[in-house]
Each structure stands twice: as C-alpha cells, then as structure tokens.
Amino acid sequence: MEPDLSPVVFVVDDDPAMRDSLVFLIGGVGHECVAFPSAEAFLAGGRRDRPGCLVVDVRMPGMSGLDLQQALKAEGTTLGIVFITGHGDVPMAVRAIRDGAVEFLEKPVNDQMLLDRIGDAIRKSIAATQLRRRRAEVEARRNRLTPRERAVLDLVVAGKPNKSIAAELDISVKTVEVHRHNVMEKMEVRSAVELARLFSSCLGGNP
Template sequence: MKAEPERIVYVVDDDAAMRDSLAWLIGSLGLKVEAFASAEDFLAALRPGRPGCLVTDVRMPGMSGLELQDALANTESLLSVVVITGHADVPMAVRALRSGAVDFIEKPFNDQMLLDRVNAALARSFTTYDDRARRADLEARLSRLTARERQVAERVVEGRPSKAIAAELNLSLKTVEVHRHNIMEKLEVASVAELTRLFIDAA
C-alpha cells in the first residue's frame, strides 16, 4: 500500500519575526514546516496534489493571502488554509471562509487555538487526499473491464440474473458466466455485494 505523505505545514508571511514565530510554534507539534516570505515564493515551490496545511497572512506585498487562496483553488489544491491577519473585517473573513478556509484568525491569537486550527486543517486535507486516492483506485480498477464486461457488471449490480443478462445482451449463458468470473477477478471483489459497493462508491 502506498505510504501516506508526510504531514507538512506551509507558513506564508512577509513579517520575518512572525514567520519565524509561527514556524517554531507549529514545529513544536513535531510537524514539518516550510516558511515563505511571499505568496509568489510559495507558489513557485508548491508541489501539486500534496496534502497539508497553509497558514497565510492576509496583507502582504504583492499577492495577498486571499489572492493566494484563490490561486490555490484554481489548481485544485489539497491544502487546507488557515488565514491570519491583524486587520480583520467581516467581509474579508466571509470571503476567506467562503473560499474554503478552515478558519480566519485575528492577531494577536492564542497559540493553542492556532495549533488546534492547524490540526483541524491537516485532518481535513488528509481526508480529502484519502478520498481522492480511493476514487482513483476505483476508477483504475473499473478501467480494467472491457466494454462488454462493463455492461454485464452494471446489470449484475442491478440484480438481474445471468439468464436475463444473456437474453438482453444476446449472449450465451456460458459467456455471461465467464464475464462474471472475469469481472470479479479484475475488480478484486469476492461477492456481488462487494461489486455493488464498488459501483456505488465510484458513482
């Protein structure tokens, strides 16, 4: 089984003292931390498809934290975002949360509260990562089927007996049974119930 990626937190803040403080605080959880002075530097180093947490300030020279959040959304990033700022207002918070941020935190903030939000963000990111990996596995398994096997499988899942499937697809009963055997083998399932669950999960 593929090993789960390392849990990592990215910190983006143009204030060097705040950046170092956040990196130290989050690193105290035993998490790997990578810190960047600008959104542009972070995007240049970003590895797409990797789960993790992004902690970003809102107001920075160049691209803002909210603009960074929008840029990540356009890449279908798996990162969960925690936005921090010393200049919060309601519209800004609403925009960040509607864009998918886990939380919007005002400075000065309680250290434990930030750590709790980071852990929540990581949990959400890795849940999304696991879901995508599981769906990719299901799609890869289904792609092993021929067009005819897919037709037979769909009818098996609908609860139709082999004789009815044979009549509908103009096949011999023996051919349908061979297809059923190959379907179970290719999809690595041992029962019609497992086959049905696979099709439901892949829908």
Template sequence: MTCGHCGSANPCTPVIHVVDDDEAMRHSLAFLLKSLGHPVECYPSAEAFLLAQPPTGPGCLVLDMRMPGMSGLDLQNALNRAGSTLGVVFISGHGDIPMVVRAMRQGAVDFLEKPFNDQRLLDLVAEALERAAGACAEAHTARLLSQRQESLTPRERDVMALVVLGKPNKVIAHELDISMKTVEAHRAHVMEKMEAGSVADLTRMLMTLQGKP
C-alpha cells in the same frame, strides 16, 4: 514501507507551510508551529509558495489573507483547482465577513484574526493536518479505483453499470443482447478487476468514482 495516508511507496511526512508577507510573523509562526513536531516551511508570498512546488501529500497551509500580489484567497482557489489536499487555516489582521465566508466555502478549516491565541492556532493546525490526511487517503483510494475501472473492457463496464442497479443476470443478458454465460463471465471479471467482494462493495466503489458520498 508505504504511506498510511496516500499509499505512496514511501511514508509521507506532513509539512506545515506558512505563507505571510510579514517576515517577523513568519519567524514567530515557524517557532510556534514546530512544537507540533512537523517540518515547517515558510514563504513570503503566494507566488513564492507556488514556485516552490511543495509536496502534495498530507499537510497544512497557514495562510495570510491579505498580501501584496496574489491574495491568500486566490492561492486557496488555485490549490482547490489543482486538487490539493492541504488543510488551510487563514490568519489576517484585516479580515472582513465576505472574505471569511468565501474562505470557509472554499474549504478552509477556520479563520483567525491577528493577534490570535497561540493554542487556538495549534489546535486548528492539528485539525487541518487530520483533515488533510483523510483527504489524501480518499484521493489515493479514488486513484486506485479509477485505475481498476480503466482496466475494464467497454462491455464489462456495461455489465457493471447494470449489476449495481441490482438487475439479475437474465435481465442484463436481455438488455445487452448477450448470453447468460457471457454475462456471468463479464460479471466475474468485473468483480475480480475491481477487487470487489460483493455487489455492495462494487456499488460503493462506483459511488466513490462518481463523487457521491
């Protein structure tokens, strides 16, 4: 059975990761978050989280903003560079506006100042898990499309680029200096290899590959 989110061979179990240098807070958060029905893993520092190499499937990170050593913001930035799909909810007793703005710009779901309302945190973590599942599915789709695109020959890629611009076969043949029959063959191969049912499908696929909405 494949994962409904990322398409991996086995279903992914969403995991909630708690990173906080306060041991009592970690235990309290773990007890609360387990009520959502997902596994909860706790780490005393950002460095410990990175060393553990947690799974990259859908999940959520409840992250303390200020910690000795690597800060929560630095960890978020490192995960973004690595292409992580984890949803991030920041918590801190010492947040300030510039830090919160930076966290949100880097994709955090929200920021909660300690002490916070338990239900508010649960709601935000549920939202983060939902976002992460969507991001994981999108990343899987992009990987599949990239693999399909890599299977195209250079000439098939040339034809695909002109097809999505809406150019007819006759014009494509003229621009590439090849016969109409060759264009038709390449076009058929492109549609088959990309698993596109129409030019509109092919255009959407190419936009996804180019990172366009």
C-alpha cells in the same frame, strides 16, 4: 512506490517575524513546518502532493492569501487552509470559508485555536488525500475494463441479477457470468457486495 502521507504545514507570510514565529509555534508541537515569504514562492516551490495545512496571511504584497486559495482550488488541492488576518475583514472571511478554508483567525492568534485548526485541517487533508488515492485506484482498475464489462459493472453495482443484465444487454446469461467474473477480477473484489461498497466509499455510489 508507497506515497508519502505524512502531513506538512506551510506558512506563507511576507513579514519575516510573523513567519518565523509561526514556524516556531507550529514546529514546537511536532509538525513538519515549511515557510515561504510569498504566495508566488509557495506556488513555485511547495510540494502539494502531501496532506497538510497552509497557514497564510490574507494581505501580502503581490499575490494575496485569497488569490492563493483560488489558485490552489483550481489545482484541486487537498491542503487545508487557515487564514490569518490583522484586519478582521468579514466579507473576506466569508468568501474564504465558503471557498473551503478551515478557519479565519485574527491576529494576534490564539495559539491553541490555531493549532487545533491546523490539526483539523491536517486530518481532513489526510482523509481527502486517502479518498483521492482510493478513487484514483478504483478508476484505474475500472479503466482496465472493456466497454461491455463496464456496462455489466454498472448494472451489477446497481444491484441487478444476472438474468436482468442479460436481458438488458441482450446477451446470454452465460456471457454475463463470464463478463461478471472478469469484472470481479479486474476490480480486485470477490463479491458484488464488496464491489458495491468499493464504489459507495469512494465514488459516492456512482461507478
């Protein structure tokens, strides 16, 4: 099944007027927009496998916006977070941004800025989602390797020639070639260069 990569914007605010007006504004520019009256409701009902952006009020009864950010961080979310506050609390903003929030906007929000930030967040979220998917794919392929093949793979990615690999693993060059062929097949790449690119793009060069 091809995963759904269309972005969604979640609005979490306890004030119905604020919530509805944000939906009206954000929905007006074509984003799919889903609203929740509290952080708890969002955690219970919001699908978080899609890329997107969370627009959340910092202060709410019950779980606050920052609490929600922590919970999502623990989940390893790819959602971008835009905080809205009526209080302009600087230490709170610093903490939020350090923890990965895209923006911290004060009420009444500038609509253009809000929509720009949402756009940025969505883009980042899509990228992050794609990266994660690719990484998961690569990881899955790698998991098909035998331990010996994985050792060969590491050395190939490190750019070692077959002879060095054979010497290092204390096996024959012929055997190295067999393993190397299997690795290329299982990792679905045609060359060592391609294999190296695959790792650098999604695993930061470390297989």
